[in-house]
Amino acid sequence: MSKSPWLLHYDASSCNGCDIEVLAATTPVYDVERFGIFNTGNPKHADILVVTGGVNAQSSSVLKQIYSQMPDPKVVVAAGICACDGGIFKDCYNISGGTDTVIPVDVYVPGCAVRPEALIDGISKAIAILDEKRIQSREHAACEVHYDNPGNKGE
Amino acid sequence: MSTVSVITVICYLIFAPVVGLFVSGYDRVITARMQGRQGPPFLQPLYDLVKLFRKEATIVNRVQTAMVVAFLIFQVFTGCIFFAGSDILLVFFALTLADIFLILAACSTNSPYSNLGSQRELLSIMAYEPMTLLTAIGFYMVSKSFNVSDVISMDKPAILQIPGIFIGYVFILIIKCRKSPFDLSTSHHAHQEMVKGLTQDISGNVLGIMELAELYASVLNMAVVGLFFVYKNPWSYLVALLVCSVVYFIILLIDNIFPRVKWNVMLWSTWAVTFVFGGANVLLLDMLRTAVKL
Ligand code: SF4
Numbered sequence: 507m508s509k510s511p512w513l514l515h516y517d518a519s520s521c522n523g524c525d526i527e528v529l530a531a532t533t534p535v536y537d538v539e540r541f542g543i544f545n546t547g548n549p550k551h552a553d554i555l556v557v558t559g560g561v562n563a564q565s566s567s568v569l570k571q572i573y574s575q576m577p578d579p580k581v582v583v584a585a586g587i588c589a590c591d592g593g594i595f596k597d598c599y600n601i602s603g604g605t606d607t608v609i610p611v612d613v614y615v616p617g618c619a620v621r622p623e624a625l626i627d628g629i630s631k632a633i634a635i636l637d638e639k640r641i642q643s644r645e646h647a648a649c650e651v652h653y654d655n656p657g658n659k660g661e
Numbered sequence: 662m663s664t665v666s667v668i669t670v671i672c673y674l675i676f677a678p679v680v681g682l683f684v685s686g687y688d689r690v691i692t693a694r695m696q697g698r699q700g701p702p703f704l705q706p707l708y709d710l711v712k713l714f715r716k717e718a719t720i721v722n723r724v725q726t727a728m729v730v731a732f733l734i735f736q737v738f739t740g741c742i743f744f745a746g747s748d749i750l751l752v753f754f755a756l757t758l759a760d761i762f763l764i765l766a767a768c769s770t771n772s773p774y775s776n777l778g779s780q781r782e783l784l785s786i787m788a789y790e791p792m793t794l795l796t797a798i799g800f801y802m803v804s805k806s807f808n809v810s811d812v813i814s815m816d817k818p819a820i821l822q823i824p825g826i827f828i829g830y831v832f833i834l835i836i837k838c839r840k841s842p843f844d845l846s847t848s849h850h851a852h853q854e855m856v857k858g859l860t861q862d863i864s865g866n867v868l869g870i871m872e873l874a875e876l877y878a879s880v881l882n883m884a885v886v887g888l889f890f891v892y893k894n895p896w897s898y899l900v901a902l903l904v905c906s907v908v909y910f911i912i913l914l915i916d917n918i919f920p921r922v923k924w925n926v927m928l929w930s931t932w933a934v935t936f937v938f939g940g941a942n943v944l945l946l947d948m949l950r951t952a953v954k955l
Contacts, residue, residue, distance in 0.1 A: 509708035537698040539689075542705050548857040550719055550864035553712075577717040577865045640715065 508637045510542045511629070514552035516572055518605065519595070520559025523619035524586035528556060531622040538626060541633075549575040554632050555582045557605045558620075560592040566608045573609045579639035581612040581632045586620040593618060666745040666810070673744040673880075674737065681876025682706045684883070688913060695917045710872055718865030721770045728766035729867050733874040735759035740881045746810030749800055749888075753793045756881070760786060763859065763871070770862040778858030782846035784924045788931040789833035795939035796885070799826035802946055813891045820889040825942025827889045831908055832934045836927070837882050840912055842919040843927050883909065 515528050531538045532545055546552055549572045561569060573582070584605040587593040591604040605611050612635045615628035685706035693700025702708075720726060739755040742748065760782065767779035797807060803822045804812045812819060820827055836843040841850070847859035855861075863871055886908050887901035922930075 509702075510705070510712040534697040537693070537700070539693060539701050540699050542701050542708055544709075546857070548861060550862065551857065551860075551868065553716075575719065577719050579716075 508633045510544070511553045511633050511636060512544045512546045512551055513538075513554050513556055513629070514546060514549050514572070514576070515556045515558070516565075516569060518557055518559040518565040518569060518589065519562045519601070520586065520588060524558035524588070527619045527622050527625065528558060528585060531625055536622045536626065538629070541626075541630070543629065549573075550577065552576050553580055553636055554629060555580065556585050556625075556629075557582065557589045557611075558585050560588040560595050560598075560601045560603060561605060561608050562598075562600045562602065566602060569605070569608050579636055579643055581635050581639065582609055583613045583615060583625075583628050583632050584611045585615050585625055585628065587616050587618045590614045590616055669744045669746075670741045673740055677740060677880040678873060678876045681879050682710070684879055684909065685876065688909070691910070691913050692917060695913070710869060713869030713872060714866050716865040716869075718867045719862075720867075721772075721862050724769045725766045725862065726867050728762045728769065729863060729871050729874075732759050732762040732766065733870050733877075735762060736874040736877045736881075740877050740884075743809055743881060743884060746808060746813070748807045749809055749812070750797045750807045752809075752881075753797055756793075756878075757786060757790065759874075759878075766863065767859045767861070772862045774855040774858055775861040777855050778846045778861060781924060782859055784928065785836050785843065785846055788843075788928050789836045791932065792829045792833045792935040792939055795935060795943060796826055796830050798943060799823040799939070799946075800888070802943065809888065812888060813893075815892045818890050818892045818897060822946055823889070823942055825938040825945075827886075829935050829939040829942075830885065830889075831911070832938075833931060834882055834886070834908070835912055835915060836931065838879065838912060840916040842915070842922040843931075844916075844921060845924055845927060848921075 515525070517525050530536060538545075549555075553576075555573060555576060557569065559565075573580075582605065584590045588595060589605050590611075592601050595601045596603065602608070613628045613632045615624050617624050682704075686703040689705055690700045690703055718726075735755055736759045739752055739759060742755065743752045764779045764782050767775045767782070770776075800812050800819060800823075801807050803819045804815050806812070839847060839849060841848070844850075845858075847857055860868060860871065883905045886905050887898075890901040890904050891897045
């Protein structure tokens with residue numbers, strides 16, 4: 507699992523600064539495909555959700571839906587300070603805050619805009635969490651104890 | 662069925678995914694190098710496949726999974742017919758049937774992307790099917806039989822008489838391998854205008870099954886390319902292998918050079934190539950034969 511993380515990038519309300527950096531990570535200079543990371547546009551194929559920008563009234567329902575469409579195990583990376591806690595737009599009337607106000611976030615990558623190096627570092631942390639979650643869910647299934655795991659389910 | 666064909670079929674069943682993964686790994690590394698990137702490790706397609714089988718699938722309806730499994734079964738079955746040395750016409754028909762199952766899987770869901778993908782896949786079939794028929798006819802004309810076993814035991818390779826059909830077949834291989842400019846229904850590259858198209862609603866281990874079927878398909882497609890070069894001489898298998906890798910490299914080059922076209926461009930260009938190369942080849946061969954007989 508750790509060798510083939512497929513990414514989904516969602517722009518919640520980013521100023522585009524972070525989006526460009528996310529795309530920069532896939533260019534020949536940084537080339538995230540070296541690590542098997544593949545940028546897919548489909549939530550149903552994705553393992554890692556990368557969110558840029560703070561959450562506003564319009565994007566919160568979309569974000570929830572995308573997250574619920576992703577099959578388990580999955581992790582969320584908040585890229586850029588806006589996605590982490592709202593950043594400079596925090597006090598805007600339409601911004602409800604960072605990604606974690608809507609869905610559970612596993613890795614926070616700060617920066618304005620986020621540096622591609624930092625992002626790759628964050629994603630490699632996310633991959634480790636992804637592996638942990640897979641083992642957890644297997645053990646979970648094995649002992650057949652059905653309790654709500656907020657880390658996994660995100661409710 | 663002779664013992665040799667049983668052994669070949671068993672080898673196909675076991676080794677086709679391995680060869681498919683090898684081709685796919687070569688594909689991704691070469692593509693990355695063409696784009697000036699380092700690219701993923703060579704075993705990346707294997708890692709992807711293993712991951713998919715470990716992932717949970719979002720089942721949108723019961724029909725879809727059954728259809729994807731049927732796609733795999735028919736794909737494997739088609740390969741078995743081919744490697745058993747049987748009827749090549751049957752191979753091409755069964756291959757279309759397999760693809761129809763995939764289309765049914767895609768249009769059984771509510772996703773508009775998936776539905777659009779299935780329609781485009783139907784258009785692709787419409788584009789390449791005339792050429793596949795001509796390929797079968799071409800093999801019949803040179804060997805007086807539709808059987809693969811008869812084609813490979815000829816005195817001369819088929820390519821000497823049907824080079825036009827070979828060009829036409831390589832052209833439709835771009836569509837069959839889902840490579841740009843004809844990757845309309847679903848693309849290997851990230852982000853297209855309808856996200857993942859055909860595979861939009863296929864996820865997790867069900868997607869794994871589909872990828873496995875595609876591996877079998879890629880081996881079969883390349884084996885047909887090899888069939889143009891294989892004849893009685895055992896060394897011809899080596900030549901066929903060499904030609905297959907060159908053809909695949911050319912397809913990759915085209916994939917990286919050309920942007921995706923609209924469906925109508927795909928349709929007329931494929932039919933034009935079919936008519937000019939395939940049709941002319943069959944016609945000329947026939948005329949020459951009648952002239953020689955007279
Ligand atoms: S962190 Fe900075 S660059 Fe990124 S979305 Fe916010 S304001 Fe834009």
